[in-house]
Amino acid sequence: MILVFCELKDGKIRKPSLEALSEGRRLADAAGTSLGALFAGASCAGAAEAAQYGADVILTAEGAALGSYSSDAYAQVVADAVKAKGATVLLAGATAMGKDVAPRAAARLGAGYASDVIKLSMVDGKLQAVRPVYAGKAFATVTFTSAIQVASTRPNVFAAAEKAASGTMEALPAPAGDFKSVVKEILAKAGGKVDLTEANVIVSGGRGMKDGANFKILEELADAIGGVVGASRAAVDAGWGLPHSMQVGQTGKVVSPTLYIACGISGAIQHLAGMSGSKFIVAINKDPEAPIFKVASYGIVGDLFDVVPELTKAAKAMGIGKG
Amino acid sequence: MKILVALKQVPDTETKIKVAADGRSLDPTDVKWITGPYDEFALEEAIRVKEAKGAEVVALSVGGDSAKEVLRNALALGADSAVLLKGDGQGDAFAVAQMIAAYAQGKGFDLILCGNKGIGGDNAAMGPMLAELMGIGQANVVVKLELGEGTFRAEREIEGGSEVVAGALPAVITAQKGLNEPRYASLKGIMAAKKKTIEEVDAAPAQAIAVVNALALPPERPAGRLLAGEPAAQAQALLQALKDEAKVF
Numbered sequence: 121m122i123l124v125f126c127e128l129k130d131g132k133i134r135k136p137s138l139e140a141l142s143e144g145r146r147l148a149d150a151a152g153t154s155l156g157a158l159f160a161g162a163s164c165a166g167a168a169e170a171a172q173y174g175a176d177v178i179l180t181a182e183g184a185a186l187g188s189y190s191s192d193a194y195a196q197v198v199a200d201a202v203k204a205k206g207a208t209v210l211l212a213g214a215t216a217m218g219k220d221v222a223p224r225a226a227a228r229l230g231a232g233y234a235s236d237v238i239k240l241s242m243v244d245g246k247l248q249a250v251r252p253v254y255a256g257k258a259f260a261t262v263t264f265t266s267a268i269q270v271a272s273t274r275p276n277v278f279a280a281a282e283k284a285a286s287g288t289m290e291a292l293p294a295p296a297g298d299f300k301s302v303v304k305e306i307l308a309k310a311g312g313k314v315d316l317t318e319a320n321v322i323v324s325g326g327r328g329m330k331d332g333a334n335f336k337i338l339e340e341l342a343d344a345i346g347g348v349v350g351a352s353r354a355a356v357d358a359g360w361g362l363p364h365s366m367q368v369g370q371t372g373k374v375v376s377p378t379l380y381i382a383c384g385i386s387g388a389i390q391h392l393a394g395m396s397g398s399k400f401i402v403a404i405n406k407d408p409e410a411p412i413f414k415v416a417s418y419g420i421v422g423d424l425f426d427v428v429p430e431l432t433k434a435a436k437a438m439g440i441g442k443g
Numbered sequence: 444m445k446i447l448v449a450l451k452q453v454p455d456t457e458t459k460i461k462v463a464a465d466g467r468s469l470d471p472t473d474v475k476w477i478t479g480p481y482d483e484f485a486l487e488e489a490i491r492v493k494e495a496k497g498a499e500v501v502a503l504s505v506g507g508d509s510a511k512e513v514l515r516n517a518l519a520l521g522a523d524s525a526v527l528l529k530g531d532g533q534g535d536a537f538a539v540a541q542m543i544a545a546y547a548q549g550k551g552f553d554l555i556l557c558g559n560k561g562i563g564g565d566n567a568a569m570g571p572m573l574a575e576l577m578g579i580g581q582a583n584v585v586v587k588l589e590l591g592e593g594t595f596r597a598e599r600e601i602e603g604g605s606e607v608v609a610g611a612l613p614a615v616i617t618a619q620k621g622l623n624e625p626r627y628a629s630l631k632g633i634m635a636a637k638k639k640t641i642e643e644v645d646a647a648p649a650q651a652i653a654v655v656n657a658l659a660l661p662p663e664r665p666a667g668r669l670l671a672g673e674p675a676a677q678a679q680a681l682l683q684a685l686k687d688e689a690k691v692f
């Protein structure tokens with residue numbers, strides 16, 4: 121069996137989990153095995169949706185103690201499920217939770233782990249993974265010698281495709297408590313916007329924005345075309361009040377949107393490392409020699425304070441981002 | 444309180460990646476090696492705990508002779524002692540976790556600080572693996588840490604915000620940018636570090652089970668196109684191209 125650890129949010133399966141499920145289905149078909157979807161929490165209502173994404177079996181570990189995420193408890197649930205089902209491959213979306221639980225579960229299973237993978241295949245019954253290293257400046261092909269293989273799938277890379285399967289529900293025992301570390305509180309900010317790593321469209325600003333308040337024009341463009349706003353390290357470090365969670369690059373977020381619009385960003389190697397996996401890159405910069413133009417699919421040499429508002433205006437006029 | 448800080452030697456972020464002749468590793472020619480940027484936050488945090496409430500800070504790196512540079516720097520910044528675990532520190536995160544666990548087990552560390560990711564390998568895995576092997580709690584990608592009597596409270600980054608993780612010590616905490624502002628080494632610290640010895644220990648044998656078999660550079664991006672005209676015309680042309688050619692919208 122190929123087992124996918126899935127996350128629920130507001131009773132819906134999170135998109136990175138659906139992507140991992142779809143990829144798991146494809147691998148299970150290639151290997152001639154079944155696909156399991158695993159859920160844990162105080163309630164797993166909504167887990168049945170996994171059947172639409174190819175799960176033959178839907179495993180739920182429900183227990184009051186699992187209502188708050190715990191690295192050690194969830195790793196135990198995941199590892200126990202792998203063992204109980206004799207799964208040989210374990211996948212999880214490379215989300216904050218997935219990247220927390222997957223390596224811990226792998227260690228518990230004595231299994232090899234590849235993080236943030238962008239391509240998977242089954243070769244002679246074993247998983248083979250391709251993953252970016254050096255923040256995307258190179259790609260490594262990873263093979264495993266362990267009987268069980270674990271990978272986290274980078275959000276926004278694998279397609280979430282519906283493919284109905286039987287989705288037989290099965291309850292698993294849940295640990296009762298006494299965990300080593302537990303989430304006590306979630307401090308949400310930024311109005312529930314999509315995270316940069318999951319965003320399809322990113323509008324990013326750099327030092328050329330001159331001031332944090334000017335990011336408003338990027339917000340307006342992002343709103344008009346259905347995107348979220350990111351930043352270069354120079355912008356984050358400038359003391360403009362931008363949180364580090366906005367930083368794209370080698371020591372920030374590595375992103376892979378369909379469209380990345382870089383405004384007033386020169387294109388330093390550390391920035392390129394984080395965003396050169398984008399499908400299309402647009403550079404808006406007044407310096408025609410800026411290195412960002414070397415990776416840009418489309419370039420606009422000009423003043424961003426003139427160009428960005430025109431883009432917002434034109435996007436609204438053309439009805440872009442309205443479905 | 445006894446704190447272990449795990450520091451990885453990594454290629455400088457400026458490095459232009461060249462694939463070695465074996466087709467699976469980084470060509471080390473012209474590569475400058477540095478302390479992992481996230482590991483610097485881990486070390487700084489340990490030193491701040493030491494300054495605030497007293498602690499013994501042990502810096503550790505798994506690697507070859509060159510990793511001593513990382514440890515020397517840690518000593519200059521305020522680590523009390525340094526250990527080089529001689530072994531392959533650049534390979535499988537699980538192998539490294541096993542080596543560090545074998546060393547740290549039974550030595551009474553109350554806190555183990557790591558970076559959330561060793562840049563280059565980009566595994567972001569060693570910390571959680573170490574926590575599991577040692578049977579202790581973890582908080583990953585931490586931007587704020589408070590220590591109580593045998594307890595910790597950590598704020599960690601999640602999608603669109605942060606969450607508070609609480610647990611018992613000992614625990615593994617992996618540092619994220621924002622946790623603190625690392626200091627620079629003082630001349631006095633650098634001089635003092637030169638006199639300290641770095642303990643060298645053979646790492647426990649650990650087999651890599653996730654192995655890089657091939658390393659390749661990304662395909663060249665196709666040449667781009669500049670959009671000419673006044674800002675309004677440029678904007679119009681860009682959106683049209685994104686719609687018709689790229690089919691983004």
Ligand SMILES: Cc1cc2nc3c(=O)[nH]c(=O)nc-3n(C[C@H](O)[C@H](O)[C@H](O)COP(=O)(O)OP(=O)(O)OC[C@H]3O[C@@H](n4cnc5c(N)ncnc54)[C@H](O)[C@@H]3O)c2cc1C
Pocket residue numbers: 325326327328329351352353354355367368369370371372373383384385386387388389390391394404405406407410422423424425456480
């Ligand atoms: C260890 C390390 C890690 C790093 N990690 C990261 C990282 O993760 N992410 C990251 O981004 N950087 C990172 N950096 C920093 C990186 O080297 C660059 O300093 C940074 O990316 C520069 O940001 P920038 O392009 O916004 O600023 P600059 O390089 O200053 O570029 C500003 C650009 O704006 C243009 N501009 C100015 N005004 C306008 C205008 N009105 N209209 C249009 N264009 C205008 C200019 O022509 C210029 O090209 C790292 C550096 C180190 C040493």
Ligand SMILES: Nc1ncnc2c1ncn2[C@@H]1O[C@H](COP(=O)(O)O)[C@@H](O)[C@H]1O
Pocket residue numbers: 449450451452479481482485503504505506531532533536539556557558559560561562564565566567568569570
């Ligand atoms: N060879 C090593 N020696 C010491 N610490 C390491 C080593 N490899 C990884 N680490 C620690 O584990 C963290 C995560 O590394 P990684 O899982 O490789 O991304 C790093 O930031 C270090 O704190």
